Amino acid sequence: MAIFRAREVAQLTDVELTEQMSKLQLELIKHNGKVSAGGATENPGHIRELKRTIARLMTEQNHRRTA
Incomplete structure (x- = not known):
């Protein structure tokens, strides 16, 4: 499975x-x-x-919810 960096995570859609x-x-x-x-x-x-990537994804989801 691919490991995503913060810049890559920001480009993903919500789905x-x-x-x-x-x-x-x-x-x-x-x-x-x-x-x-x-x-x-x-x-x-x-x-x-894996744990760090999951944390990055969760952080981005929370950021989008509050923004």
């Missing part, structure tokens, strides 16, 4: 924000499930990047 958010959250759940089951992820830094 795209929601779709990307759900895709990234699902991917994060899969990674966390794999780790909690005792497995190791191929790239541990990817979980951190």
